Every structure is written in structure tokens, then in C-alpha cells.
Amino acid sequence: MKKSFFHLTILAAGFAAPLQGQQISGAGATFPAPLYQRWAVEYNQQVPTIKVNYQSVGSGAGVKNFLQGVVDFGASDAAITDAEIAQSPRGAVMIPVTAGSVVLAYNLEGVSGLKLTRAALAGIFLGTITRWNDPALVAANPGLPLPARPITVAYRSDGSGTTYVFTQHLAAISPEFDEEVGYDKSVTFPVGVGGKGNEGVTALVKQTPGSIGYVEYGYAEMNKLSVASIENKSGNFILPTPLSGAAALASVELPENLRAWPVDTAAPDAYPIASFTWLLLYQKYDNAEKLKALKDFVTYALTEGQSFAVDLGYIPLPESVVAKANAALSTID
Amino acid sequence: MTTDKTNSGGIEGSVARRLPDFFRWITALGAVSAVFVLGWIFWEVFEEAKPALEEYGLGFLTGAHWQPNRDRYGVLPFLVGTVATAVIALLLAFPPGLAIAIFLSEDFLPRTAREFVRFVVELLAAIPSVVYGLWGIFVVVPLIQSLGTWVTERFGHLPFLSGPAYGNSLLTAGVVLALMVLPTITAISRASLVAVPRTLREGAYALGATRWEAILGVILPTAAPGVVAATILALGRAMGETMAVAMLIGNSSRLSWSLFAPSGTLASLLANQFGEAEGMQVAALMYAALVLVALTLAVNFAGEAVLRYTERRTAGIR
Numbered sequence: 001m002k003k004s005f006f007h008l009t010i011l012a013a014g015f016a017a018p019l020q021g022q023q024i025s026g027a028g029a030t031f032p033a034p035l036y037q038r039w040a041v042e043y044n045q046q047v048p049t050i051k052v053n054y055q056s057v058g059s060g061a062g063v064k065n066f067l068q069g070v071v072d073f074g075a076s077d078a079a080i081t082d083a084e085i086a087q088s089p090r091g092a093v094m095i096p097v098t099a100g101s102v103v104l105a106y107n108l109e110g111v112s113g114l115k116l117t118r119a120a121l122a123g124i125f126l127g128t129i130t131r132w133n134d135p136a137l138v139a140a141n142p143g144l145p146l147p148a149r150p151i152t153v154a155y156r157s158d159g160s161g162t163t164y165v166f167t168q169h170l171a172a173i174s175p176e177f178d179e180e181v182g183y184d185k186s187v188t189f190p191v192g193v194g195g196k197g198n199e200g201v202t203a204l205v206k207q208t209p210g211s212i213g214y215v216e217y218g219y220a221e222m223n224k225l226s227v228a229s230i231e232n233k234s235g236n237f238i239l240p241t242p243l244s245g246a247a248a249l250a251s252v253e254l255p256e257n258l259r260a261w262p263v264d265t266a267a268p269d270a271y272p273i274a275s276f277t278w279l280l281l282y283q284k285y286d287n288a289e290k291l292k293a294l295k296d297f298v299t300y301a302l303t304e305g306q307s308f309a310v311d312l313g314y315i316p317l318p319e320s321v322v323a324k325a326n327a328a329l330s331t332i333d
Numbered sequence: 334m335t336t337d338k339t340n341s342g343g344i345e346g347s348v349a350r351r352l353p354d355f356f357r358w359i360t361a362l363g364a365v366s367a368v369f370v371l372g373w374i375f376w377e378v379f380e381e382a383k384p385a386l387e388e389y390g391l392g393f394l395t396g397a398h399w400q401p402n403r404d405r406y407g408v409l410p411f412l413v414g415t416v417a418t419a420v421i422a423l424l425l426a427f428p429p430g431l432a433i434a435i436f437l438s439e440d441f442l443p444r445t446a447r448e449f450v451r452f453v454v455e456l457l458a459a460i461p462s463v464v465y466g467l468w469g470i471f472v473v474v475p476l477i478q479s480l481g482t483w484v485t486e487r488f489g490h491l492p493f494l495s496g497p498a499y500g501n502s503l504l505t506a507g508v509v510l511a512l513m514v515l516p517t518i519t520a521i522s523r524a525s526l527v528a529v530p531r532t533l534r535e536g537a538y539a540l541g542a543t544r545w546e547a548i549l550g551v552i553l554p555t556a557a558p559g560v561v562a563a564t565i566l567a568l569g570r571a572m573g574e575t576m577a578v579a580m581l582i583g584n585s586s587r588l589s590w591s592l593f594a595p596s597g598t599l600a601s602l603l604a605n606q607f608g609e610a611e612g613m614q615v616a617a618l619m620y621a622a623l624v625l626v627a628l629t630l631a632v633n634f635a636g637e638a639v640l641r642y643t644e645r646r647t648a649g650i651r
Contacts, residue, residue: 057608058608058609059609060608060609060610060611061608061609063611064611130497150496150497152497152499157579157584157597157605157606158605158606158608158609159401159605159606159608159609159610160609182400182402182403183402184401184402185401185609186401186402186606186609186610186614187400187401187402188398188399188400188401188586188587190587192585192595193499193501193583193584193585193595194583194584194585194595194597194605195584196579196580196584196604196605200580203470204501207470207474207475207500208478208500
């Protein structure tokens with residue numbers, strides 16, 4: 001018995017030798033996936049023994065996998081609810097690792113620098129403003145040649161964190177929207193046409209003259225779509241940029257569980273539709289080596305990794321958030 | 334027959350004859366497992382759908398609102414979308430499909446040319462759904478958009494032509510589906526036309542019928558069961574089609590009757606929302622899946638019934 005066990009150990013060592021390291025698997029949100037995958041590649045070049053495999057299966061599926069314990073970490077745009085945490089046998093720690101803004105991309109020939117007031121934005125997505133030359137739009141955009149064309153609204157047809165963040169903002173600025181539509185990862189807009197994924201909405205906007213839709217900043221940037229500046233709570237029209245997004249993030253006082261949204265922030269220079277996206281870690285890990293590898297990777301993401309954010313269309317975390325995230329990371333054992 | 338005699342003589346007394354009939358068991362296992370898997374799928378979907386079945390009952394089918402964030406689920410808009418797109422597809426695909434089938438079953442062209450045309454039409458069935466979707470996005474959507482704008486401006490007072498016109502709409506999905514089901518209609522109709530006995534055709538000619546009189550009066554009625562079967566299979570395919578429809582229909586959960594308005598089908602709803610669904614939404618989607626399965630089964634049953642009826646009617650001439 002002892003002997004065979006000995007053989008087995010040798011065998012196992014023999015198999016493990018060429019790998020000689022840690023495989024960390026994660027699954028979840030699609031929105032931050034390009035950044036997470038970039039981190040995995042870059043980090044693997046620095047520390048070849050640690051291999052991170054991230055699957056972008058969607059926030060909902062990510063949370064499910066996390067609760068089932070089939071991954072080492074999860075990822076979600078809508079964090080995780082207290083009820084869900086209660087289901088997790090190994091606890092849960094939410095770590096914000098990056099952030100993004102949701103932008104309003106539009107397709108109107110000869111029109112650039114569109115400004116949307118809070119009332120106009122809600123009106124368009126409620127279907128009460130149906131033409132581009134509506135007085136509400138003209139008043140905010142003096143000098144812009146707004147045509148009499150009908151507005152085609154484009155939205156996400158699949159459940160998504162992007163919709164969550166966007167509708168959360170609309171519900172905050174318009175009681176009527178809150179009443180009629182509400183907010184969630186998947187809602188029923190009273191007007192418009194649905195595309196699957198950020199790429200689906202991007203394609204709709206690109207292809208349909210007179211359209212407007214909400215996508216992640218990175219997609220609008222990559223596809224060179226015109227984006228509107230949005231009126232924030234202080235009455236300023238703000239263009240989405242990494243800087244104006246970071247201003248929104250910095251204005252949030254993160255609670256102890258690090259779950260908060262900068263919903264309709266009062267900061268005067270902040271772009272109002274921005275959100276963190278979270279990694280979901282367990283409170284406890286049985287395997288000490290895996291724990292160390294995972295912590296090292298997340299620490300890397302929170303420090304050096306932040307420099308890739310802007311390139312890929314994300315907002316780097318403000319210093320204060322990084323400090324809190326690091327503190328939360330150190331509680332895991 | 335003589336061949337039977339020589340065969341049985343050769344095998345008689347061999348080992349294979351005395352062993353249990355393995356081949357029979359293997360085939361039986363195959364048949365049973367097919368039934369089992371179908372039952373299993375049904376059971377699984379039913380189990381997952383149970384919470385929604387209990388919560389919403391039959392009101393699920395007549396509810397016109399699908400609002401996951403309010404836990405309000407009614408599948409009527411998607412039922413309408415599913416049936417409407419499939420009917421549009423059949424209306425558009427049936428006439429040319431049958432025409433192609435007749436053309437290919439007659440000797441209008443030399444044999445090699447006919448085979449080539451047949452091959453090309455059947456190749457349509459081999460194109461992946463997602464490619465149809467992409468083609469639809471770049472070709473059909475702009476076409477329907479401009480056609481729709483023109484039509485809705487003039488005939489917008491008719492409810493099914495009301496504006497505003499969207500490129501991604503019921504009609505767009507229907508048009509692309511028509512192309513996707515065309516090979517099904519053509520292939521099966523052609524096969525049944527070719528199978529009509531020569532004697533019938535010659536009999537018609539002998540009675541002084543022209544070619545078209547023979548086709549319309551004798552050959553087509555004889556082949557009717559096959560044509561009906563083709564149409565029903567096409568309907569089934571159109572109702573279940575997912576990817577291309579999800580890319581083209583505009584994925585709206587609102588109930589609308591206009592050809593130029595975005596809509597949704599049961600299949601596209603499932604494809605869109607399942608990934609991020611949780612809680613009651615999963616159950617509601619499973620319920621929708623159950624409705625879709627029931628719908629396609631009903632179509633196939635109806636098809637089978639029509640098929641048997643027409644077969645009995647034409648039994649005399651076969």
C-alpha cells in the first residue's frame with residue numbers, strides 16, 4: 001500500500017514537472033474580457049509558472065459558476081447580491097478591478113458634437129422623442145443641422161451589464177422611465193430595435209442612418225462612432241473620456257463590501273454613466289499555492305495592469321479605489 | 334426470386350446463423366434510445382419550466398408583456414413573431430420552390446444542366462445559418478429599410494404596413510427565412526414529382542392532354558402528398574430557425590403587427606436571453622421553449638394528418 005502510494009507520488013510529480021505551476025481559472029462578464037485576457041497574457045510572460053484562463057461567459061453565468069465553485073474566481077458587471085453571497089459556501093469578496101463608461105453612439109450624417117440633456121436622453125429611450133429635429137434636441141444643440149428623420153433606437157437584446165448600468169442611470173434621472181421600464185440586465189424598451197452584444201448594437205448604429213444606441217466606450221472608440229455628450233447632474237455636458245469616467249468613479253464612496261455604482265454622480269466634471277466591474281473571489285481557498293498565485297495576479301491587475309486599461313477603452317481605477325481593493329484582497333485566506 | 338435461393342444456400346449452417354441476432358439488438362437499442370432522448374429532453378425542459386408553469390399558467394400564452402425586471406412574462410409577442418415569420422417565409426418560398434421543382438422534373442433542359450441547377454439549389458441548404466444572417470444584414474436590411482420607408486409613407490394607415498420602418502423587422506427575417514427553406518421545398522417536391530409513374534403521364538398524353546395539362550391535371554395532384562410534406566418540413570424549419578432570425582428580426586419584446594416593425598420569435602428570444610437569465614426568467618424561458626416544441630410538434634402532426642388524407646385520396650392512381 002505504502003509502496004504503491006510512493007509510486008503514485010512519483011508519477012504525479014512526473015506529470016506535474018513540465019507544468020510546474022498554477023492554473024487559475026475564471027469565468028464571467030464579457031465586457032471586461034479583453035482586458036482580463038490581456039492581463040493573463042502579460043502576467044504569464046512575467047511569471048511563466050502562473051497561467052490564468054478567463055472565459056467570457058457573461059456575468060450571470062459567471063456568478064452561477066462562482067457559486068457552484070467550478071472556477072477559482074468569477075467576474076460580474078453587476079457585482080453579486082447579498083442573497084447570492086449567502087449561497088456561496090466559501091464566502092465572497094468583491095474586488096473592483098476596472099471600470100467602463102456606457103456611451104451614446106449615433107449615426108447622423110453631418111452632425112457631430114451632439115449634446116443630450118437629461119430630459120432628451122430619457123425621452124428618446126421612452127419613445128416620447130421620435131424625430132431628430134424635436135424641439136428638445138434642437139434647443140440643446142443650437143447650430144447643429146438636425147434633420148427631420150425619425151430616431152431609431154438601438155438596444156441590447158441579450159441580458160447584459162451594459163444595459164444594467166445604462167437603465168440604472170435612466171431610472172435615476174427620469175421617474176417616468178423608472179416607472180415604465182425600470183432597470184436590470186434585461187429590460188423591455190418601449191421603442192427601438194435590439195442587437196445581440198455590444199458588437200450587435202454597434203453594427204445596428206453603424207448601418208442605420210438616424211440611429212442612436214448605447215455601447216461600451218471601447219466599442220464606440222474602436223468603430224469610430226460619433227458619441228454624444230451627456231448632461232450630468234450639475235448641468236454640464238460631458239463627453240465620455242477615460243478622464244471624465246475616472247472623475248465619476250472617484251466621486252463614489254465605496255462601502256465595506258466595495259459594491260457601489262456612481263449612479264448619476266454630482267461631480268461637476270464627471271461623465272454620468274460609468275460603472276466598476278468586479279472580480280469575485282472566495283473568502284477562503286484550501287490550496288495555499290493557488291491562493292498565493294491568485295493574489296499575486298490580482299495585485300498585478302490592480303497595479304501594473306491598470307496601464308492597459310486606457311488602450312483597451314476602459315477607465316483606470318482611481319488611487320483610492322485601488323487602496324481599498326488591495327485591503328479587501330488581503331482579507332482573503 | 335433466384336438470388337434469394339443462392340444467398341440462403343451460401344449462409345446456411347454458418348456460425349452467424351446460430352448466434353443470437355446481435356444486429357437486431359443493436360438496431361433496437363438505437364430505436365429505443367432515440368425515443369428515450371426525446372422523452373428526456375421533454376422531461377428536462379418541463380421540469381425547469383415548472384415554476385413558471387405554476388406561476389403564470391395559460392396566461393403566459395396570452396400575455397403581451399415580457400419584462401424580466403418586473404417578473405412579468407407573456408409570450409404572445411414571440412408567438413405572433415414565430416408564426417408570422419414562418420408564414421411569410423412560406424408564402425415567399427412556396428411558389429418559386431414548386432416552380433423550380435416542376436422545372437427540374439421535366440425535360441426542359443438537358444440532364445446535366447438540370448442536375449447542375451438542382452445541385453445549386455440544394456447547396457442553399459448547406460450554407461450555415463450565421464452566413465445567411467450576415468448576408469441579411471448587409472443586403473436585405475438596407476433593402477427593406479428603403480422599401481419600408483417608401484411603403485409606410487404611402488400605406489401607413491394599414492395596421493400591418495404602419496411605420497416607422499425599421500431595417501431589422503419581421504419582413505426582413507421572413508425574406509431570409511424564405512431563402513433558407515427554399516431548398517427543402519424544392520428537393521422534396523422534385524423527388525415526389527419524379528416518382529410519379531410514367532404510365533400516368535403517357536395516359537394523359539394519350540387522352541390528348543398538352544404538357545401543361547398533364548402537369549397540372551395529373552402529375553401535380555399525384556405528387557401532392559410529397560409537396561405537402563415538403564411545405565410542412567419547411568414550416569418546421571422556419572419556426573425553429575434561430576441564428577439568422579436573431580440577427581435580423583430586431584429582437585423586440587413588444588407586440589406589433591406591422592411587417593416593418595422589429596419583432597421576435599421564440600427561438601430568438603431563447604438565444605438572446607438565456608445566457609444572462611436567472612431565477613424566474615430561466616423558468617419562463619424554459620416555458621417558452623416548451624411552447625416552441627409544442628408548436629413544432631403540432632405542425633408536424635397536422636402535416637402527417639394532411640399527408641395521410643391526401644395519400645388515401647390518391648391511392649387509386651398510384
